Amino acid sequence: MESVDQQDRIEVRASGPLEGSVPISGAKNSVLKLMAACLLTEGTFVIRNVPDIEDVTAMAEVLRAMGVTVSRSGDALTIERPASITPEAPYALTEQLRASTAVLGPLLAGVGHARVALPGGDDFGPRPIDMHVAALETIGCRIETSGGDVYASADNLVGNLVLLEFPSVGATENVMMAAVRAKGTTVIDNAAREPEIADLAGFLNHMGGQVTGAGTSTIEVEGVDELHPVEHTVVSDRIEAATFLAALAMAGGEITLLGARSDHMAMLCRKLGDMGVRTSSDPDGIWAMCNGRLRSADVSTLPYPGLPTDCKPLLVAMLSVAEGVGIVTENLFSGRFRYVDELVRMGANIRTEGHHAVIRGIDRLSGAPVRASDIRAGAALVVAGLAADGVTVVSDPHHIDRGYEDFVGKLSALGADVRRVRPGG
Numbered sequence: 001m002e003s004v005d006q007q008d009r010i011e012v013r014a015s016g017p018l019e020g021s022v023p024i025s026g027a028k029n030s031v032l033k034l035m036a037a038c039l040l041t042e043g044t045f046v047i048r049n050v051p052d053i054e055d056v057t058a059m060a061e062v063l064r065a066m067g068v069t070v071s072r073s074g075d076a077l078t079i080e081r082p083a084s085i086t087p088e089a090p091y092a093l094t095e096q097l098r099a100s101t102a103v104l105g106p107l108l109a110g111v112g113h114a115r116v117a118l119p120g121g122d123d124f125g126p127r128p129i130d131m132h133v134a135a136l137e138t139i140g141c142r143i144e145t146s147g148g149d150v151y152a153s154a155d156n157l158v159g160n161l162v163l164l165e166f167p168s169v170g171a172t173e174n175v176m177m178a179a180v181r182a183k184g185t186t187v188i189d190n191a192a193r194e195p196e197i198a199d200l201a202g203f204l205n206h207m208g209g210q211v212t213g214a215g216t217s218t219i220e221v222e223g224v225d226e227l228h229p230v231e232h233t234v235v236s237d238r239i240e241a242a243t244f245l246a247a248l249a250m251a252g253g254e255i256t257l258l259g260a261r262s263d264h265m266a267m268l269c270r271k272l273g274d275m276g277v278r279t280s281s282d283p284d285g286i287w288a289m290c291n292g293r294l295r296s297a298d299v300s301t302l303p304y305p306g307l308p309t310d311c312k313p314l315l316v317a318m319l320s321v322a323e324g325v326g327i328v329t330e331n332l333f334s335g336r337f338r339y340v341d342e343l344v345r346m347g348a349n350i351r352t353e354g355h356h357a358v359i360r361g362i363d364r365l366s367g368a369p370v371r372a373s374d375i376r377a378g379a380a381l382v383v384a385g386l387a388a389d390g391v392t393v394v395s396d397p398h399h400i401d402r403g404y405e406d407f408v409g410k411l412s413a414l415g416a417d418v419r420r421v422r423p424g425g
């Protein structure tokens with residue numbers, strides 16, 4: 001095991017006001033599914049605005065293991081899917097990336113069978129794929145699980161009514177990617193409505209698919225016989241944009257999020273407005289300003305267009321220094337409060353009870369050594385450090401690298417006092 005002083009970490013000091021513009025990358029949660037969708041048919045795809053993050057590298061490895069060629073040039077990925085591929089994703093790869101389950105639907109539609117290792121849980125609790133399985137079975141797939149692997153096959157995919165028990169993002173995407181080649185029409189009811197789903201639908205339609213209603217809770221997919229490769233630009237990352245808004249809220253200042261989509265962040269911008277962060281749509285993206293102490297608010301996470309669960313650690317960090325008491329309720333993932341212990345180490349006054357956290361705002365946090373337990377928790381701890389006296393040292397920053405391109409570089413360019421400390425560096 002590495003000794004503590006040999007590990008990579010991020011050091012943050014109290015900062016502000018932030019100023020300037022920050023480019024927002026393409027959405028992690030979209031590009032991973034678009035990469036999976038390239039398995040649908042032979043040919044060369046080009047995906048632009050691809051963030052340079054570890055999860056993209058991990059998904060590229062999943063595709064390469066199947067015989068697909070993936071190369072990067074600047075922000076573009078070129079994906080060459082040969083006529084014949086090995087439709088298997090082993091545990092060594094899927095355990096690195098839960099989103100690798102997105103290959104199931106396209107492999108069923110593109111090859112007719114697949115073996116995909118179950119990725120297991122993660123730091124915010126179990127994440128089953130029972131809804132993916134039930135939805136795929138409804139359109140004619142046979143699925144068995146044995147030895148930790150999902151074995152799926154489909155001689156004929158047949159359109160059907162797929163009623164999701166919950167608007168699961170992953171299940172909606174998997175069934176869309178399978179149904180695009182099914183015989184007849186598939187109607188996905190209670191579908192997830194996230195902008196990344198609409199991005200995937202646009203990609204599939206551009207390939208020759210017939211998907212309507214993406215972005216609403218009823219999606220219709222008319223199966224087609226043929227698809228072709230395409231070029232596509234990934235939608236902007238609303239969670240990365242939210243992260244920089246949280247940084248602004250902690251440090252104060254005035255910034256522009258280049259390329260951010262305010263129409264994809266309406267509920268968050270409203271909540272931030274209640275807390276004292278002004279935002280407005282700008283021809284370049286989103287303009288935002290924050291001065292003075294934040295005000296507390298109650299927060300409840302919900303599927304889109306509700307407040308994203310991925311923003312919750314950021315909001316909890318903000319509430320830690322806001323005036324008043326805020327109650328945060330998690331409605332999607334049972335255990336997603338781990339970073340709370342780290343914020344408490346920084347002096348935050350937070351009490352958790354089941355799905356709820358009660359946060360009594362204090363004037364200032366104090367810097368402390370803390371550990372990133374997942375992507376958003378890690379980003380929230382860095383953001384918290386911007387309003388903490390002394391030095392906050394965030395260990396395990398590789399979690400942040402999974403989802404943020406050059407997080408430290410982008411924050412420093414806005415004037416934040418943050419740096420990456422590498423062993424021996």
Ligand code: UD1
Pocket residue numbers: 028029030032099126127128129130131132133166167168169170171192303308309310332333334
């Ligand atoms: C995606 C996002 C993730 C985000 C989440 C909710 C990616 C790569 N990840 O995850 O960042 O936090 O949407 O917006 O896009 N569930 C089941 N059975 C299933 C599927 C889901 O019980 O078969 C449960 C999950 O455990 C969770 C809830 O449904 O409690 C929501 O999950 P889902 O919407 O599927 O999230 P993901 O697609 O995994």
